[in-house]
Amino acid sequence: MEFSLGALIWIFFLLMALGPMWQQTKLNQKRYHLTRRFEKRRGSRLITLIHRQESFSFLGIPFSRYINIEDSEQVLRAIRLTPPDMPIDIILHTPGGLVLASEQIARALENHPAKVTAFIPHYAMSGGTMIALAADEIVMDCNAVLGPVDPQIGQFPAASILEAVRLKGPQRVDDNTLILADMSAKAMAQVEDFITYLLSDNLGEEKAREIAVILSNGRWTHDYPISCEFLQQLGLPVSTSLPPEVFAIMDLYPQPPQRRPSVQYIPLPYGEKEEIK
Known part of the structure; x- marks a missing residue:
């Protein structure tokens, strides 16, 4: 059977299109099996909320x-499908996102009767921190971080908008800035009240309010990394006994491939007695 050059070109492009789809299917199978193994070992429902840039098409275009x-x-549906007496484990790796979506997830986790554990292998910022605070226990890598939950109004921090109005005076700013300041004050009060609600059951109203103010009043920039040591000093239920399976699951959510890797190493634990020849 003979093929023309045009037919061979079409077959080549077809294989180029189907190859990534097959690879994604195999990757999804690995994720499923590792997730089920994790769930059986802990007797829990595992939910992953992992935001990386993955290549979904044969062109390799990343999506933030x-x-x-x-x-x-999706998370609320997973929680609804979980029996009330079954613990929930959630792996968080996210820069944050919409306040509405984050509050919905956090409230649903807070209302789940059984224990909720949040695993943070690298970082969970902003809305990710809000979700982590809804858990009964936060388990982090010793180098992982959470972030402030101060609200952002457009491209500006709410606390900075209020500070600008305070410094200049209401009479010296335009109407748009005054409207933004009004929205900022409401947003900061809403976030503070919500974080207090999440933490009150475990820490009490007064301590919960204190932590809520620290995390939401804009004392840091929005991308400030908050370490597990500082979170422990605040009195939050944080530990660093992160199961190795969490990192194995993270490996199944790769960044898009690049011609020249920005980070490279030999993936072996070097021992003290190892000789390099």
């Missing part, structure tokens, strides 16, 4: 990810 309404719909 963040917490959105679709995420909240």
Whole structure:
């Protein structure tokens, strides 16, 4: 059977299109099996909320990810399908996202009767921190971080908008800035009240309010990394006994491939007695 050059070209492009789809299917199978193994070992429901840039098409175009309404719909459905007496484990790796979606997820986790554990292998910022605070226990890598939950109004921090109005005086700013300041004050009060609600059951109203103010009043920039040591000093239920399976699951959510890797190393634990020849 003979093929023309045009037919061979079409077959080549077909294989180029189907190859990534097959690889994604195999990757999804590995994720499923590792997730089930983790669930059976802990007797829990595992939910992953992992936002990286993955290549979904044969062109390798990355898509930036963040917490959105679709995420909240999926997480809430997973929680509804979980029996009341079954613990929930959630792996968080996210830069944050929509406040509405983050609050929905956090509230649903807070209302789950059984224990909820949040695993943070690298970072969970902004809305990710809000979700982590809804857990009964936060388990982090010793180098992992959470972030402030101060609200952002457009491209500006709410606390900075209020500070600008305070410094200049209401009479010296325009109407748009005054409207933003009004929205900022409401947003900061809402976030503070919500964080207090999440923490009150475990820490009491007064301590919960104190932590809520620290995390939401804008004392840091929005990308400030908050370490597990500082979180422990605040009195939050944080530990660093992160199971190795969490990192194995993270490996199944790779960044898009690049011709020249920005980080490279030999993936072996070097021993003290190892000789290099």
